[in-house]
Amino acid sequence: MIWANFLHFYQPPTQKKIWVDRITEESYRRVLKGLLDHPAARVTLNINGVLLDLWEEFGHKDVIEMVGQLLDRGQIELTGSAKFHPLLPTIPEDEIKRQIELNAVTLKKYFGDYQPKGFFPPEMAYDSVVAKVAKEMGFSWIIAEELSYPGKVAYDRIYQDQETGITLFFRERETSYKILSGQLGTDRLFLEALGARVWKNEYLLTAMDGETFGHHRPGMDRALMELLSLEAVPTVLISELPEKFPQVEKVSPRPSTWALMEKDLEKKVPFARWDDPDNEIHKTQWELTELAIKTVRNSKDPGKSREMLDRAIHSDQYWWASARPWWSLEMIERGAFELKETISMVPAAADEIKQKAKDLYFSIITTGFAWQREGRVEELAKVEDEEIRMHTDSALPGLPKEEIEKMIKHLEDEMEEVTRNREFERAALLRDRIKELDNYVNQK
Incomplete structure (x- = not known):
């Protein structure tokens, strides 16, 4: 067995300096330093362009330099992505392309002519349009959630999308959860979980948020380096897998994200944590989002609003409105405010459109306060939190x-x-x- 591990580094454009500093110190810097100290450990990374800009703005150029050193060593590879982390299946196709191009320009700014081979859609949000755009823009592979595959994934072969021909790599869900939750925090536990697979000709493909290691889970950055340094399970870059596993199988994946749950598939709402038809706040958020996109795109001279829109459609605001179980009225308000301000900055926007944006903004905020006051947030979060714990610390007592x-x-x-x-x-x-x-x- 060989192991291809993927880590995702990202902070929203609205993130405060204190949090960028803290997460960088507790997680990103530790992980990158750990990789430099363990030259046999190899990892595929996504670093959204907005985080690179935040690092430069807030005085973390040493972190950018560490990324460059690891690239020069061939110890990591970077993927392409969308710079400001929008949920790609929910925005127009030309906006998807614009976000990918903005990210490519940012990578070039910091790392020269480096050309990513793979593509990571933010939130691992996959659908056929995202696959088509990724293929058209020159990427050879895309990473998707295991539940996107209509069956059981075999990790002794490579998959290709039936429609576009782009190579698909499916994240192994269970092992990823066990690592990020700390259940496999030692080399022995990791090897025992893999069992006889260690001796088989197949690959393990895990994918996790980078903030897990050291920030959300203190101490897990060290545990990760221990696992990545195991001689029994050599690490490789995702882009190296096709040459090692020549068997190819065509597949037609389902829309998915890495937060997808089986119940979402049954209800046919693969993007439920960002766009739930039963969530009143989500409905209003997306009405405001669509109004902002339409207003900017219909303007012959959008001025500053064009760049404001790029930043304003990040996925976090919808995630924090899900209450499944994550909730932050501050993040919800900040996202809605940016969308409202984007519309207000379009020079030729009609007064009624600007007033509509204000009304939607007000509705989002007042509904959020009502949910908190009436206990709706707690009700939704309690149900979801119980399900999530099935994948996290619930197994620790059995270790x-x-x-x-x-x-x-x-x-x-x-x-x-x-x-x-x-x-x-x-x-x-x-x-x-x-x-x-x-x-x-x-x-x-």
């Missing part, structure tokens, strides 16, 4: 006691290190995670 204790030791070592550096907030996060794991040990 061997000595392996959980080994995970705790990793965290304790890091807590001592950050305490010496007077990073007390970070130490508190590590302490809380140690307490969680201690509870599992005590259940033994």
Whole structure:
């Protein structure tokens, strides 16, 4: 077995400096430094162009330089993507192309003539239009969710889209969940989970948010490097897989995202966390989004509103309005405000259109407050949170006691290190995670 691991680095254009700084320090810088310190570890990365710009703006040029060093070594590859992270299946085709082109220009700015071979659609949001555009723009492969495949994925072959011919790589869902949730936090647990597959001629393809390692899961950045350095499971770049697995199978994938759940497939709402027909806020958000796109595109001289629209259609605002279980009225408001302001900056936009945008903005915010006041957010989040826990810490009590204790030791070592550096907030996060794991040990 060989392992192709994919990590996604991204922060929204509206993200505050304090959070970019914190996540960069807790996660991105640690992961990249870990890769530099472990030259045998190879990873496919997506770094959306907006994050590269934020790194430059907020004084993290050393992180950009680390990416360049890893590229020069051939230790990583970068994928193409959409610069400001919109949910591609929900926007017009020429807007998809524009976002991809903006991202390509940004990669060229920081890394010269580097040409990505693969394409990562934000949120891993796949449909036939996204596949077609990716193929037309010169990408040879695209990554998609395992549930997009209408059957059971065989990891001893390569898949190609029946319609476009673009190569498809399907994320292995279960193993990805187990790694990001900390269930496979040691080399022994990882190898035991793979079992006899380690000796088979197949590949493991995992894909996860980069922020998981060190930010959402303190200490997991070190655990990741331990796994990526295992001699028993050599790591490769995704682009290297086709030459190692010559068997090709044609397939017609279903629309999907990496947050897709089986119940969403049954209801035929693959993008439910961003565009749920039963979510009143989502409906209004998308009405405002479509109004902004239409107003800018219909203007002969959109002025600053063109660049404002590029930034304003990022996917986060819809995600945080899902309450499945994630909810942030601040992120919802900020996204709606940017869309409203985009419309207000179109010089020739009619007064009634600008008023319509204000009304939609007001409706989004007041509905959000009502959901909080009436307990709607808690109701939705409770149901979803219970399902998500099936994929995260729910399996930890069943792990061997000595392996959980080994995970705790990793965290304790890091807590001592950050305490010496007077990073007390970070130490508190590590302490809380140690307490969680201690509870599992005590259940033994």
